[in-house]
Every structure is written in C-alpha cells, then in structure tokens.
Amino acid sequence: xxxxxxxxxxxxxxxxxxxxxxxxxxxxxxxxxxxxxxxxxxxxxxxxxxxxxxxxxxxxxxxxxxxxxxxxxxxxxxxxxxxxxxxxxxxxxxxxxxxxxxxxxxxxxxxxxxxxxxxxxxxxxxxxxxxxxxxxxxxxxxxxxxxxxxxxxxxxxxxxxxxxxxxxxxxxxxxxxxxxxxxxxxxxxxxxxxxxxxxxxx
Amino acid sequence: xxxxxxxxxxxxxxxxxxxxxxxxxxxxxxxxxxxxxxxxxxxxxxxxxxxxxxxxxxxxxxxxxxxxxxxxxxxxxxxxxxxxxxxxxxxxxxxxxxxxxxxxxxxxxxxxxxxxxxxxxxxxxxxxxxxxxxxxxxxxxxxxxxxxxxxxxxxxxxxxxxxxxxxxxxxxxxxxxxxxxxxx
Numbered sequence: 231x232x233x234x235x236x237x238x239x240x241x242x243x244x245x246x247x248x249x250x251x252x253x254x255x256x257x258x259x260x261x262x263x264x265x266x267x268x269x270x271x272x273x274x275x276x277x278x279x280x281x282x283x284x285x286x287x288x289x290x291x292x293x294x295x296x297x298x299x300x301x302x303x304x305x306x307x308x309x310x311x312x313x314x315x316x317x318x319x320x321x322x323x324x325x326x327x328x329x330x331x332x333x334x335x336x337x338x339x340x341x342x343x344x345x346x347x348x349x350x351x352x353x354x355x356x357x358x359x360x361x362x363x364x365x366x367x368x369x370x371x372x373x374x375x376x377x378x379x380x381x382x383x384x385x386x387x388x389x390x391x392x393x394x395x396x397x398x399x400x401x402x403x404x405x406x407x408x409x410x411x412x413x414x415x416x417x418x419x420x421x422x423x424x425x426x427x428x429x430x431x432x
Numbered sequence: 433x434x435x436x437x438x439x440x441x442x443x444x445x446x447x448x449x450x451x452x453x454x455x456x457x458x459x460x461x462x463x464x465x466x467x468x469x470x471x472x473x474x475x476x477x478x479x480x481x482x483x484x485x486x487x488x489x490x491x492x493x494x495x496x497x498x499x500x501x502x503x504x505x506x507x508x509x510x511x512x513x514x515x516x517x518x519x520x521x522x523x524x525x526x527x528x529x530x531x532x533x534x535x536x537x538x539x540x541x542x543x544x545x546x547x548x549x550x551x552x553x554x555x556x557x558x559x560x561x562x563x564x565x566x567x568x569x570x571x572x573x574x575x576x577x578x579x580x581x582x583x584x585x586x587x588x589x590x591x592x593x594x595x596x597x598x599x600x601x602x603x604x605x606x607x608x609x610x611x612x613x614x615x616x
Contacts, residue, residue, distance in 0.1 A: 235575045239582055240600050253604045255615050260607070262550070263557035265577035266467045267474055270484060276462035277488050335573050365588075413480075427578035 331430040355404040377411040443508030451498035468558040490519040560610035568603035
C-alpha cells in the first residue's frame with residue numbers, strides 16, 4: 231500500500247545513532263522495493279525440471295478465452311437486451327467466469343473466489359463473492375472491494391460488506407467496463423483512519 | 433566430506449548441486465527465488481499471466497544452464513538474476529504488443545541505468561524477505577504493505593503489542609545483515 235509506516239513507531243527511540251541509521255536505510259529499501267507478489271497456487275511448488283513446457287501456466291490462455299467469451303456475451307446481451315432484463319430478477323446467478331483471490335499476508339489463510347455473473351443490459355456485472363477465513367471486523371469497520379488499474383489499486387469500488395466468522399458469501403456489483411482494469415482487491419476500511427489495508431488480491 | 437543440507441547451502445552451492453541433478457537443491461533455490469523472480473517479471477512485463485510463464489521459464493533455464501555457473505566468478509545471486517532477466521526479456525519479446533498502457537509523460541520515467549539498479553535492489557530485498565521467519569515476515573508485510581500501525585497489527589494477529597515491536601525490530605536487524613551490500 232502507499233501508506234508509509236512511521237520509522238520511529240517501528241523501531242522505538244532507544245537505538246544508538248549508528249543502529250538507527252542502519253535500520254533507517256533498511257526501512258527505506260523496504261519502502262522503495264514494495265511488496266513481493268504472492269505466487270499463484272500453481273506456482274507454489276517448483277516445476278518439474280525435465281518437463282518445463284508441460285507445466286506452463288494455462289491461466290493466460292484461459293483468460294484470453296474468457297475475454298472472448300465476455301465479448302460474445304456482451305453481443306448476445308445487446309441482442310436479447312429487453313428479454314434478459316425482464317428475466318434477470320427471477321433467474322438464478324449465472325456465472326460468466328470466476329477469479330481466485332488470495333491474502334496479501336503470506337501466513338494468512340484468507341481467500342475468496344469472485345464469481346462474475348452475466349452482464350445485464352444496464353451495464354452491471356453482478357458479483358457473487360465466496361469468502362473464506364476473512365476475520366469478522368469490529369463494529370464500525372467493513373471490507374470494500376475495488377477494481378484496480380495500474381498503480382491505482384482502488385480505482386473503482388464494487389461495494390462494501392461485512393462478514394461473519396469463517397466462510398461467507400456476499401453479492402456485489404461492478405458497473406464498469408472490466409477491460410479497463412487489471413484486477414480486484416479487498417481492503418479493510420476503518421472510517422477516519424485514513425488507511426485502506428489490502429487484505430485480498432487477485 | 434559431510435553432506436550439507438540444501439537449506440543451509442549458499443545460492444552458489446545450490447546452483448552447483450542442481451547442475452549435478454540434485455532436485456532438493458533445485459527446490460530450495462525455487463523457494464528462495466520464486467517470489468523475487470515473479471516480482472521482477474511482473475514489473476518488467478506488466479502482465480500477471482506472462483509473468484507466471486516467465487517464472488517457469490526462468491527455473492527451467494536455471495536447471496538447464498546450471499553447469500554454466502562458475503563459483504569462482506562470484507556468488508549465485510547475480511547469476512540467477514541474469515538468468516531471470518534473460519528469461520523475462522525473452523518472454524517480453526514473445527508477444528510484441530506493449531504489456532501496459534504507454535506512459536503519458538515519458539520524461540518522468542527513470543532512465544535505463546536507474547531502472548536496472550532499482551530492479552536489482554528490489555530483487556535483493558525480496559530475496560532477503562524470504563530469509564525471515566514467518567512470524568517476522570508477517571509483521572513486516574503488515575507494517576509496510578498493509579498500512580497497519582503496530583497496535584493494529586497486534587490486534588490483527590491477536591498478539592501483545594510488545595511482541596509486534598520485538599519481531600519488527602528483530603526483522604529489520606536481520607534484513608540489515610542480509611542486505612549488507614545494499615547498505616554499503
């Protein structure tokens with residue numbers, strides 16, 4: 231995140247000047263480096279060395295296929311606009327594609343799956359989000375899901391929610407052109423704190 | 433000569449052992465460097481899918497080319513960085529379209545030398561983070577990249593504030609030792 235931690239708060243003020251200067255430089259390196267990305271599940275284990283090409287990620291191709299599928303769905307939706315609009319409230323959630331989310335903290339086992347439904351005629355992508363192990367928050371705090379674009383992690387809000395302990399399901403909405411974004415995040419919001427820690431990311 | 437556990441080997445020793453077909457050594461290398469490689473690939477390629485491919489190609493290259501590593505020429509980290517950089521560059525060439533939107537103000541971008549320096553330093557920092565204990569790494573990640581204060585981290589992890597402060601300071605000390613070269 232962009233919030234730079236306070237060096238004094240981190241290390242206290244009982245260090246020698248030399249020690250303080252040394253840790254300050256480590257602090258600056260960490261701030262400049264930014265977070266290392268989490269490995270996706272299929273890269274958690276090493277590749278089979280002799281057969282590297284057999285294990286090349288299928289995700290990019292799958293995403294390409296999904297985008298083509300989305301384009302087809304958009305065309306179909308436009309063609310059937312009125313009919314689909316009339317039916318959508320009665321119909322069950324129809325998934326167009328899904329994306330996994332993982333915790334930004336390596337030792338947390340929080341995760342989620344975003345199920346993206348069919349685009350409606352008004353331009354809404356309904357979202358059904360299955361959440362696992364996301365902690366319940368104190369009163370007044372909530373989670374918020376955003377679409378990210380480049381360095382702008384919170385480019386467009388998809389809604390806020392709270393969870394009970396354990397697993398939960400929430401319904402959100404993305405009234406945006408998804409092609410303009412490159413991922414989703416979930417932040418923990420504490421109004422007035424000025425901070426928006428990211429707890430889940432795609 | 434006693435056999436040293438792969439976990440305790442230097443990067444150079446692991447590369448040498450990988451060259452002899454030691455899969456345990458290769459696996460330790462992977463655990464040390466997969467995230468730094470992925471981070472480097474993401475920054476260079478700007479696309480998660482292509483970065484994932486680059487990680488796999490990097491480690492396939494390491495396995496294939498480990499025999500070309502000469503310990504007498506230097507430690508393993510720069511060699512690994514060069515292999516990763518080449519694999520990522522190859523992946524970047526594999527598809528000609530620009531991976532991200534073109535910058536609107538090119539003049540504000542750092543020059544090539546600055547980018548190389550920043551990439552290497554970031555690589556080293558991410559590699560050093562892999563050496564921390566899980567407890568230490570967690571408090572660093574929460575403090576630096578989740579925007580939580582020390583008391584918020586204590587609440588989040590359900591541990592005493594003093595423990596958070598102790599772990600944070602210990603982690604920074606450990607990193608200062610691991611990043612000796614960068615700290616001059």
